Amino acid sequence: MVEVKLLGAWGSPFSRRVEMALKLKGVEYEYLEEDLNNKSPLLLKYNPIHKKVPVLVHNGKPIAESLIIIEYIDEVWEGPSILPQDPYERAMARFWVKFLDEKCMPAMWKAFWSTGEEREKNKDEAIEHLKFLESEIKGKKFFGGDTIGLVDLAANFIAYWFRIISELVGVELITDDKFPNLSKWADEYINSSFVKENLPDKDKITAFFNARIRAPDETKYFPKA
Template sequence: MADEVKLFGMWASPYSIRVELALKLKGIPYEYMEEDLSNKSSLLLKYNPVHKKIPVLVHNEKPIAESLVILEYIDETWRNNPVLPQDPYDRAMARFWAKFIDEKLLVTTRKVSFTAGKEQEQAIEEITEQLKQLENELQGKEFFSGHSIGYLDIVANVLVSWFGNVQEALGVDMFTEEKFPILFDWIGKVVKIDIVNECRIPKEKHLDYIRSRLEALKSASK
């Protein structure tokens, strides 16, 4: 019996995009289900009753939630084109930095998005330090995963277009080529990969989306 793979996602979600990228890199056929997060489908709530969030991968009617968990599931289920390192130490380090991106970098990005003045300046300083730490991890490598794109590159793909779009929409200057030449050199290599470009967020649509969300939050807080 052929595998039935569905992905419940949202076009502007970096978490959703990383799962799409992994599926495409492995050549796994899947059905994509776009979710309206302001009006979640009954199927999404059925498949992810705990967090009620995207992405959710449904493989032969078995749901898996949380993007980092999904990436590991994909890698363990479809063994071709492995994305996680084979060496246990390298694999542990890839997981460590993936959690760093999700639990530090993206959390601080939200702080920058939803604060102003002194508080926002402090968050930008914090994010600058975090980006430097991530850049140090990339030092001397072609990709985070070595000589080709892998698990940590898929997770760090959030920097390829999503992060820059958020920065532009906010009108702040925290992620530039002058400050982070190694990360931008990596981005230059990543965007030459066709599959990565297939998963890129449409810039203008994304900018409009971010700005409208920020306006709605401002109005709600008045």
């Protein structure tokens, strides 16, 4: 009997990436919600190094790190391909997701949660990164082409979470006039029926980040950790 469990957190874009991948492949799984303020013994056992969600447990064997989990899912289960078949295209997809997590996410995050001159500098940096994404998505429906792929799943934070924070903190980054293609992609992504039904509730996410604004030191982490 195949047994698939996902340890996740409702508000984490990293967990949601993996959930989307499982759903794209039609994999049945048991979802276990983690309380990140009081991590379960199971999470600490399965991800002793990072102690973070998501963790996929397949027949008792754990895998951590959302992008690594998604590659595993794509390799193990039949169904629509999440990574491109062509090795060069696959390398490019890996390049963009690394860029998203290592450059875009931290730069945007810093722009949101800094103030004054520091914020302006961080905004400029974020915009420099986003220009590369804008140019990559131009002329395509999804980063994956006509269908949702690895880069779309990884960019989910831009399409949903960061739009909400952007409004809350009053930092405009991906506007229709400056990033028309990226904006269009974000609309397309969150409104595609498959994604729509798998996004966390907007009011709950808003409340989470509102709490962060009120008590920045106490809720300084992304839903991730």
